[in-house]
Amino acid sequence: MSQSFFDLPGRFWRGNLHTHSNLSDGALDPGEVCRRYKAEGYDFLALTDHFVGEYGYPITDTKPFRDEDFTTILGAELHSGAMENGELWHILAVGLPEDFAPSHSPSFHPVEGQETGPELAKRAWDAGAYVAIAHPEWGGMTFADADSIKHAHAVEIYNHTCGVECDRAHGHYMLDQLLSAGRRLDLCATDDAHFSEPDSFGGWVMVKAEENTPDALLAALKAGHYYSSTGPELKGVSWEDDCVVVQSTAVKAVMVQGKGSRSACVYGAGMTRTEVPLDKLKNSPFMRVTIVDAAGNRAWSNPVYR
Template sequence: MDGSTGYSRLFSGTLTRTDSHTFKRFEFFVPPGASEVMLRLTYAPRREELQVPLTAQEFRGRWSREIARYRGKVEMAGDHELAAFFERFVDEASRRVQPLQNLLNVAVFDSRGSFRGRWDSPQHFGQWVTVGEAHAARGFVAGAIPPGKWIAVLECHAVVTDICSYELEVRCATFAGLYWRGELHAHTNHSDGMLSPRELVDAAHEAGLDFIAVTDHNTVSALYELGAVSAADAPDAAGAGDSCGPLVIPGMELTTFYGHAVALDVSEFIPWHDASKGDGLNKQAREVRRIGGLFSIAHPFSVGYPVCAGCEWEYDNTDPALVDLMEVWSGPWTARIMWNVLAMRWWDELLCKGYRITGVAARDVHRREDLFGRETADTYVWACSLSRGELMDSLRTGRVYVSSGPRLDFSLAVGDCDRPYMPGDRVQVTRGGRVGLAVRVLWPADAADDDDRHPHARARTNAHADAGRLVARVVRGVRGQGANVAFESPLLRDGDGRVEFEDAPVTDVWYRCEIVADSRSGLPGPRFVALTNPIYAEVISSETC
């Protein structure tokens, strides 16, 4: 499913003469993937609407303060002829400058605080001006369009009429993104996997994946065999599978005595032999980040020593701020439900403490059949194109959902604003203001057209066939208070599987969506079919789309 394809915002108001020499600041949000920002300013009236021009005496009366200010400068010169000339000048000017004009301009600053240009009335009045990556209107600066909070400053140079009404329109054009499907944890026969690196990539292609991470235990040698890196430039090379297969994401699973962590988008060995249980693996997490990778806690509640030495996460003092991702759905859901329930609870706990950690799925692939297992989930990552850079950015941001079958779209809308927000977004809402939460599920048959836009991905047609009654749930988390299921509704398998909810938050919250099946006897909770990452809502005093 596509991400947001556009965003618009209208700021309007009324000025009076007392607003001359003041500024009005307007914040607007540029979504990730935006290719250009467009602005248009109009205001009315543009000038005084006089039935008849003011007489010189009337003009002097209306603008007496300004005339007196300038007269003072003339008188300081001590020149009587200059002073007399000034009085004649005022009378002549009163006839020539009427009607006086209002003058408003707009300066624009991007989310990095960089000046991006200034809207000037004479050349741009009533016209759309564009700030783009490659091109920009006169007076504006072309360049990268960073997402986030931009600021438009309305410069009120002169308001000479009793009232002046203005409208500032902002639009953002975005590239239509896609959710790309893949696997973030897989092994080859360079560690304990059964497949060669090429066989693993071929199996991922057969499974319809767009990307696969090769993450062998404590080695990156498989990446050389794949050509993802070369012996000469291993640390810096950007590797991928061939053009007929999925994108290969280089990585390594740090397999330590007290826990496993997947380092994604790294092509070099990460030393860990000096790690101790007391240091939380924080040094290694910092190193992964330093070289541009992502640090992901793997299967944190797997059974550990002596059954699976090191598989359980036993580090008690890991700094959550250094954790980018966490595997919250490991392997088949029912077979590993205890692992996954505990991982989900820990994830929610960290989210409610203010840490933004992206939840992902992982099969921990060792055999070909692992890629086709029932009740296992794919990780879907939103990006404009299938590239390592974009995938890593979206994983870091949380533009991610995981699913064992259906495609899932979860969005949030603020009041009457046009733009829908998606997982990973941060949105500002008015305290007690309405937010709409929309859930849309596409079953594999309905998703066929969507899959045609992916080079490799194919819908998983049998993963949910025996799921029974399905329910859409929205989990709401409050910082410092915890998370709970705030809304739920049954899902129909016919039609577009759409349900909607409303909320009115009074404090900072986050929302994420879950699709679950009826509980099975003896299991600690329902079987999960899909879940999203959170949308973060920050409560403020005034609404911003």
């Protein structure tokens, strides 16, 4: 096994996949949102305003804010139908066409006659979007809810706004439950920034592509040619028969997670090339890597499968 995209042509581009402007419930206009991400060193941004009727079903046009150093991918946070707890679905869709048809979602409350969440996710997938199950911990999503979304590329493993506002940032438990049930999904870290609180620049993806263009980035995202981070960098992940070799910026822990309780970890100081034995994960159908730096920030690889 090998995550060969580290060796593919191109370079890594840093981007945020989940963001809001004042065209929905964000505090800043789209141009200022894009300016701030560019100023912070991001290469691309998906501005994903809430796709509900009270905001006019926006797919925010960020094309005017692209230049030779910074690009954008059009998208939206989609809503329709109710989860098991009665709350509205939140589905991240990056790479939507501008004419994506509105759902019957007048507000943030479920109403009769709506598409279900799974139906809306499929329609976004069919329209060419990269689809992610958004902030499962924040919304009280059950396993049955998440597993019903059959057309998804990823689960949000980290959502910075959900961490800032209510300490419900994570999706790793839901991701691993889905992987253990046989689903094949990637993961992504995002901001979900609204700029009404300190909720920006906390989680991002690093996408390996030859060009910093919407089409190249979207193709790489769908192919899983990226990793996610809140700080440290992954330089390479090489899966061998009996170990995984992880190259990174300096970290204090390198972990491998698998099905159920199967896991392994190597601890140290300033580790940049780490071999983690896999004898404890011999029977796991999937494995993924987490690295942790001295400040407690993390980066995550996408899963690999036996």
